[in-house]
Amino acid sequence: MNAMTDKIRQIARRLLEEGKVDMVVGFRKGTVPMMSEPCFIKDSARVDALVWDGNCGINLANYLTRRKERMAVVAKGCDTRNIVTHIIENQIRREQVYIIGVPCQGMIDKRKVKNLADGEVLSVEEKDGKVVVTAGGGEKSFDRTALLQDNCAICHHKNPALSDELAGELVRENPDVDRYEDVRKVEAMGAAEKWKFFDELLSTCIRCYACRNACPLCYCPTCFVDESKPQWVGKGQDPTDTRTFHFLRAFHCAGRCTDCGSCERACPMGIPVRQFTKKLEKDAKELFGWEAGMTLDARPPLDTFRPDDPGAFIK
Amino acid sequence: MQNPYFPYPVRIDEVITETEDKNLKTFKFVFLDPGDEKKFAYTPGQFGELSVTGKGEIPIGIASSPTEKGFVKFTVNKVGVVSTALHNMVPGDIMGIRGPMGNWYPWERMRGKNIVIVGGGFAFTTLRSSIVWLLDPANRKNYGDIHVIYGARSPGMLLYRDELMEWERRDDIHMHITVDRADTPDWKYNVGFVPAVTEAKAPPGDADTFAIVCGPPIMIKFTQPVLDKLGYSHDQIIMSLENRMKCGIGMCGRCNIGMEFVCKDGPVFTLNQLKKTPREY
Amino acid sequence: MKGLLEHMGIEPGRLHFSWISSAESTKFVDVVSQVTESVKALGPAQNFIKREPKVA
């Protein structure tokens, strides 16, 4: 059992026993390898179900909206930034959430593990920066850093942006890592090449909306793709409709996305859907110096006007 | 293989605005191919899928009676995309009808029995079909007393007003028309909610009396205890349900209540049957 | 908006933004001519047009 899990249980038990919160939203051990399942605990006797490991990639901020309870939530750096965004957008009240901040070492990419493992993955153990993967063909050990999710490998904000209590020591940030290498690669392409790139990227999409639904930012009561009056987009497998869904979904995350990677992690077809949101995230940073969810004290760029906002695109 | 998704092409023959808020219109359809009318042989209580080409389909109860030949009638409330498009159509326009679908009121079981029809609002369509069918001389003799309790918000919101008045004048059917509030001074019928009027006017339940209930959920909720009080057995309370539907033939999977599909196994159920299924309607 | 559309492969020149006051008639004419010119130069769009839904 790792120290972080211990600490999270300890905090959860205390909060529930003292009646500070009605429920704790965290992760419990899943039924298949590399899966931790979001869960809630209301009874302090059950806090031992909570765990923390490299498989907690789903963003728990997604579970906080439209609830009445006072909640404690286990949140890594990116999750806390989404909670900040929720508070700014009046989706939750600050006093309604108690944030158990988790300084994060990054999440394990289950697809990378599957590709590197020898046969079917049976179990995955983390120990001292190593990951031991037991598969059908035998056991292999990897450096943890080699198995991180793409978004975690380029993370600038591993530590919570806002928290009431930490579940571990702060970790060293890595502000020098280049976040946008892949975006620049696409930017350098010609229009036709770009079109083709995204066509291929989306070719296996089945419109299951796991990316949208795993995203804490997507909380609209009715999504534009589901609207019928007017119907904005066809509901079949037409590539034009599929692309409309993906690029409009990304637009709705402009200036709000924290690159938590939930969308990509959730995609059953392994589509790198972050290619859409990342471009906007890069633009928000380069054009407005904005990173979403870093503070409760500033309004996001898309709902403020500053005389020095870039306007070169307007004729 | 007959394609059950294929809508018979029909022409709109007549459009009648039924209510004062203009949200309910009755459409009279004529089949382009007269042979299709025979294939569309129905029994009161069934519904059809109205197919507005280019917009989609909606399941609507059949308001005409099989005893009325040469056309079929549907009364449609304007709520969504298809019904709005339909309301904008005019006589002469071409569209499609699929059906008939679902089961019907248990006319065979009710043969020789008294029937109490309780309806509210715009859910009166298949009840109109039933009444017209029952009053046909060929059928009337097969049934006992017929009571009809029908309510709407106001006199202007009653469907099929001319026919209601005509039935009022007959002596082989007991009409109890009611409105929530009468805003015209010359209103000479009942005022009050359907459950209250049912309690006052409906005959007591016995082995020879059936109740057919069709209306908004709130009306059903309050009418049921009244029927209980009057002694109706739950096997003799007949209800017609509505759920979102697409295929109408029990395949698309959305309208189920438990293992029953409202579109194919229903929409008509006895209260007894409903009590055994999850309340997902 | 322009950023992501172009990033996705819509040709620059198909999407224009302009702020024109109701008093700026000459600017309006200029912008419209400029936009039509740039779109004409690109020719008919090939992407992002749904002629008939694609089915399996």
Place this chain on the structure above:
Amino acid sequence: MRDLKIAKTDWAKGVEKLFGPYRVFGPKKEGLFHNFARLEKGEAPDFSCKNTRLSAKGLIYPQTEKMFEYTLDPNKPDHHVHKEPVKDYSPMAVLGIRPCDAKAFTLVKLNFDTPEYKDPYWIKNYAAATFVGLACDAPCHACFCTSAGTGPYDTAGLDVLLADAGDFFLAKVLTEKGEKLVAAAGWAGAGDAGAFEAKAKAAGDKVVSKVNTAKLAGKVTNDLHAAPFWEDLAFACINCGTCTYLCPTCWCFDIQDEVCGTEGCRLKNWDSCMYPLFTMHGTGHNPRGEKAQRVRQRFMHKLKYFVDKYGAGIHCVGCGRCVTACPVNIDIRRVAEIMNGYEPGKDCAV
């Protein structure tokens, strides 16, 4: 039924011969995963994957399928009248389908081929297909086929079943359709029924994951429906359609009209009971408006309503796709266990 032995070299030659008399489909790697795809002459089905990411159901029941087409142009004759599009229902050979996916078609058939109504699109596609199954010698750890009414060597729904035996396939030809395909491919070597049975036994023993479903039929529907565990089970669910879209047995669909200019068509699209819109009435009333109600519907349908309606076991073949692909690890095996063990009034851990 008869046994064959097909050397791998003969297999490849035989597959080549199928192009022409058949449209050939088989597993193919697209992006990260294998899926069934139409193969071109010269392409071989890729049998290296344990199973395809999406089930084979899309071959018979495409995610988007045209039902009708029509014109809205009033100057054209029969405008606004629906017409059936011309479709290719020529024979298709489906190579390398796993027994679980083939069995799933027999369950889906109960829905699309009923005494009262026949879905012509599904039925014609299904009739066109000859299924050449590939038995599983190394089932995944999330597979629970043997306790879901099928197994790694189950022949239900198949026309031919292959078992990989190194340099050759052991095969069972099961139906008339299968005979035709085998004849077209020119496979004729006499097989070894004993060796086949031995492999089948060994494979069945390797399926370690099991579910208990024996008591489901005896439960009272409304008791299970009112059980207290649904809220907890549904908590993690994000309401995506992954489980239902990957599932070989899920059949729910939506009907949509699409118009471009004056030409339009009516489409049949996969739909999912996980989506709130699935049951939303025109009035805004929604019988399954809450997430927990929808999660309950999915499991009640698979594990209770279907069981009661058809008496053909559970509506699941244990392929494990929903288990491994669910973004939040909602596991049907666990839910089945809870439902099967539930007694009203008794406490049950979730």
